[in-house]
Amino acid sequence: MDADLHCHSKMSDGSMGIDELVLLAKRLGLTAIALTDHDTFAGVTRAQVFGKRHGVTVLSGMELSTWDTRRGRKAHILCYGCQHPGRLEGLCKKTGDSRRRAAEEMLKKVLKLYPIAPEIVVRRAQGSTNIFKQHIMQALLEAGYADGLFGEVYQKLFHPQTGDAYVPVEYPDVHEGIRRIHEAGGIAVMAHPGEYHGMELLVELAEKKEIDGVEVWHPRNPPALLGQYQEIAQRAGLLMTGGTDFHGLYTQNHLPLGSFGAPEEQAKKLKALCGAANR
DSSP: EEEEEEEOOOTOOSSSSHHHHHHHHHTTTTEEEEEEEBBBOOHHHHHHHHHHTTOOEEEEEEEEEEETTTTEEEEEEEESSOOGGGHHHHHHHHHHHHHHHHHHHHHHHHHHOOOOHHHHHHHHHHTSOOOOOOHHHHHHHTTSSSSTTSSSHHHHHHHHTTTTSSSOOOOHHHHHHHHHHHTTTTEEEOOOOOTTTTTTHHHHHHHTOOOOOEEOOOOOOGGHHHHHHHHHHHHHHHEEEOOOOTTSSSSSSOOTTTSSSSHHHHHHHHHHHHHHOOO
């Protein structure tokens, strides 16, 4: 079973539409993908209907943005097979509203520095649940003010510590987010622990049995730590997942869909759990 369990579409900060994502998966010979857009389930039903039509299983998913309060870092939690997604709607709306306010403030600051029309940014974000930094950067790139999406201009504007236009988004605490996922009947998997120096948080969540799995195979997980991630997962009886974290054009890691995935037995286990959760 060739499965990519971490994919984003235009519904959040991916550059490809849901239909395009499914068709690409089919063309690549993937039997399953998980749609895991940021803080929204909005595209899941459509993706599953379209996937069924084209012979690609689409697992229900979402990537919940949270904050590790103890360590002062971001932490992302993948939610799979959610039985009652409506129970997470309030939490996602709160994050979405904060992201929208931050995007509006960032765009105002960018417009003071570069003479682009705000309508251009809005059009780049068409189909998304929000305006993301990638949409602003695409507008700057197309207007000739940047030579790449994540290059020097991006760092100048959006670096979390020094960015001229950066405005932080408020996220729920990671423990609250996991609790709410479980209350909604979802499977909680810690995403890419290597991206935000999340080893300490992973150990804590595993030892306290708060999470159900960990994303072991991911392009931004250091290869030297894969053995430790697997050991932690095996010791705590956690599911091990994997995915490319595919964003299409909107990524610093330009990898084809399906470049990263979990071993067949782990992917089948998640698919079975998702199926059982949604019976």
